[in-house]
Amino acid sequence: MSKEFEKSLPKLVSKIADNYKKNSVLLINDSSNLVNKEQILKVLNQLRRLIFPGFFDEKKLSDNTIEYSIGDLLISIEETLHKQVKSALLYQNHINGSDGNVNFEEQADKICSSFLESLPTIQEYIMTDVKAAFDGDPAAFDMEQIIFSYPGIFAISIYRLAHELYKLSVPWIPRIMTEYAHNETGIDINAGAQIGKYFFIDHGTGIVIGETCIIGNHVKIYQGVTLGALSPKAGQSLKGVKRHPTIEDNVTIYSGASILGGDTVIGKNTVIGGNAFITKSVPDGTKVSVKNPELKFKNSKPEEFIFDWVI
Numbered sequence: 001m002s003k004e005f006e007k008s009l010p011k012l013v014s015k016i017a018d019n020y021k022k023n024s025v026l027l028i029n030d031s032s033n034l035v036n037k038e039q040i041l042k043v044l045n046q047l048r049r050l051i052f053p054g055f056f057d058e059k060k061l062s063d064n065t066i067e068y069s070i071g072d073l074l075i076s077i078e079e080t081l082h083k084q085v086k087s088a089l090l091y092q093n094h095i096n097g098s099d100g101n102v103n104f105e106e107q108a109d110k111i112c113s114s115f116l117e118s119l120p121t122i123q124e125y126i127m128t129d130v131k132a133a134f135d136g137d138p139a140a141f142d143m144e145q146i147i148f149s150y151p152g153i154f155a156i157s158i159y160r161l162a163h164e165l166y167k168l169s170v171p172w173i174p175r176i177m178t179e180y181a182h183n184e185t186g187i188d189i190n191a192g193a194q195i196g197k198y199f200f201i202d203h204g205t206g207i208v209i210g211e212t213c214i215i216g217n218h219v220k221i222y223q224g225v226t227l228g229a230l231s232p233k234a235g236q237s238l239k240g241v242k243r244h245p246t247i248e249d250n251v252t253i254y255s256g257a258s259i260l261g262g263d264t265v266i267g268k269n270t271v272i273g274g275n276a277f278i279t280k281s282v283p284d285g286t287k288v289s290v291k292n293p294e295l296k297f298k299n300s301k302p303e304e305f306i307f308d309w310v311i
Contacts, residue, residue, distance in 0.1 A: 057069075155189060225259075227247065
């Protein structure tokens, strides 16, 4: 430690401690009740190993070891997740005001049990997403390639796990999970969205799907699509209000389209063209497209005649 820093250290410590006191969110009386992000990501990686056996394991699995591996993973997931869920519940209770009558151990037990029992169904849904990606992308060699490398499947699978915890009213953990996927893929799916089977995200970068969005079965969306709210100006007063659109079955939404508003419904078998901006409902079986802008080309080589033409 330098002499200069040693001299300034007490004053620096005092200033940072004062900031803690001035900002209640920084004043952590018992940090043991904060969730641990690294442990949550550990659970996510274990869940991916459980859902896609052998794909993300260091050791190869066989018919003789598969059930042992499943049991071992489930025990490890439950132990880690239970601690994080309990911490989240305790800290939320601290924020909202202490209630000494709540048994947080028992509450965490019930949440973890319900979540783990839902895993076979979540796995079934995710495999429909994998199949939709294979069926919808001629560039896909096989479904194994999709599981290993497609960002859409990565983001959707994490969303489906986070959504189950969201339904169980677990604080913070679902959002940490989906924001991890957002950071890794550029695909932002809020854990509160309701998404049906056979959901296909192609390419994916820049996709935003809001909390109250409802998406049916066999929906396909491309990069840059926003399923958002019309206006967030009202802020917290809109909590619990449906702010995002409903997308019904067999809809395709091409790149750059924005569909906004809680009352907006995109009917079944509809195709939304690229860069469309939609704030009103669209009937079943409609094709929505944006009129091509006027393109102007100019040959600017000085030694040649200059031609202008418009398409």
